[in-house]
Amino acid sequence: MTRSDTSPRIAFIGTGAQGASIAADFTLAGLDVTFIDQWPAHVDAMREQGITVNLPTRQLHTPVKALHLCEIAEIKEPFDVVFMVVKAYDTRWAAxxxxxxLAEDGFVVGLQNGMTxxxxxxxxGPHRTIGAVIEIASNMWEPGITTRQNDTDESWFAMGALDPAQQPRVHAVADLLRNSGTVEVVDDIRSAKWMKLVVNAAELIPSAIIDTALNDAARDPQFLEVMRKAGYEAxxxxxxxxxxxxxxxxMPPVMSNHPERYVDQIFDKVLSTFSREDTLTTSLQDWRKGRRAEIDEVNGLVVDILAAHGRDAPVNRLVVDMAKQIEKGTRSAAPENGAELIASCQAP
Structure with missing residues (x-):
């Protein structure tokens, strides 16, 4: 980083439900933070009223520096660290x-789903990239206001450099992120990202297809089996x-190395620790806002990787097909879709 490690110049590109709450923690910690977002009304609201973060037992509010995307071209001083919290399918243009x-020795940290x-x-460049895993439940329906369902004591992140030569420098960036939760620095960030994708494949799109909260979807034993099988394929x-x-x-270091038992354990951990009764997955939130979800980047990737190895992923393939029908308007997200998914899992 070009400036002192105690006062780096930081940007968040993507300050929706997740990004805004984390960036607010940074701001309240006295760090130099710029919020950058593509929702004009949200940027305007933050400029006028600051950002409000509703947490389970408290509320945070702080004035912030907020920029529209078009104002990136007006920035004169480079950023030392950029946290990217846009949708996985927006990664390339945002980068x-x-x-x-971005400073020559700066980092972009991908706090996103998928293998972004x-x-x-x-x-x-790999030498300026830090992979990251994020586990927080949150939502945003109004500009300038985000609801985060996990406070900092429950929020969890992992980080790791793509270039092994840069791994020692990740610790300074991890210290920044510790303002918002527990952070582990891992040597194999690629595997950590895959483990998160495994649970995302099980929960995000499947529960969105039946238009219900994650915990409600998991309460149906037959639909829970659908989600688990999507995770097994992932x-x-x-x-x-x-x-x-x-x-x-x-999760503890001593756990099952059996692939399916691992999936069961990690999915149970998400349901018990990071989900509330009203938690909607990011995919269902996207659909209710009229936006597309991360289909190809999660369940679609499972289908593509297994196909490249000559194998099928029937549950994820059906999830992808149904999700794309919903986005095309030829199908509605509804509880009735569950029967089709359940039948596919029960078929010989």
């Missing part, structure tokens, strides 16, 4: 936009792609 204002660290590295893809089974989201 291209931020690249001209690879896209970031393609654009800014674990198959992870292992086929060279990932190693490893604990994430605060």
């Amino acid at each position: 291209e936009m931020i690249k001209p204002v 660290h690879e896209d970031i590295a393609d654009i800014v 674990m198959e893809a992870a292992l086929a792609d060279g990932a190693t089974i490893m604990p994430i989201i605060g």
Whole structure:
């Protein structure tokens, strides 16, 4: 980083439900933080009223520096660390936009679902890329206001450099992120990202397809089996792609190395620790806002990786097909979709 490690110049590109709450923690810690977002009304609200973060037992509010995307071109002083919290499918253009204002020895940290660290590295270089895993439940429905369902004591992150030579420098960036939760620095961030994708494949789109809260979806034993099988296929893809089974989201180091038992354990951890009764997955939130979800970047990736190894992923394939029908308007997200998914899992 170009400036003192105690006072780096920081940007968050993507300050929606997740990014805004984390960036607010940084701001309240006295760090030099710039919020950058693509929702004009949200940027205007933050400029006029600051950012409000509703937490389970408290509320935070702080004035912030907020920029519209178009104002990136006006930035004169480069950023030392950029936390990217945009949707996985927005990664490449966001990295291209931020690249001209990233310090030569700066980092882009991909706090996102999917294997976005690879896209970031393609654009800014592996030596300036930090992969990250994020586990927080949150939502945003009004500009300038975010609701975070996990306070800092429950929020969990992992970080790791793509270039092994840069791994020692990750610790300073991890210290910044510790203003918002527990942070583990891991040597194998690629495997950690895959383990998170495994649980995302099980929960995000499947529960969105039946238009219900995550915990409600998991209460149906038959639909829970659908979600678990989507996770099992995702674990198959992870292992086929060279990932190693490893604990994430605060799970103990001594745990099952059996792929399916691991999926069961990590999914149970998400449901018991990071989900509330009204938690909607980010995919269902996207659909209710009229936006597309991260289909190809999560369940679609499982299908593609296994296909490249000559294997099928029938549950994830059906999830992808149904999700794309919903986005095209030829199907509605509704509880009735569950029967089709359940039947597919029960078929010989």
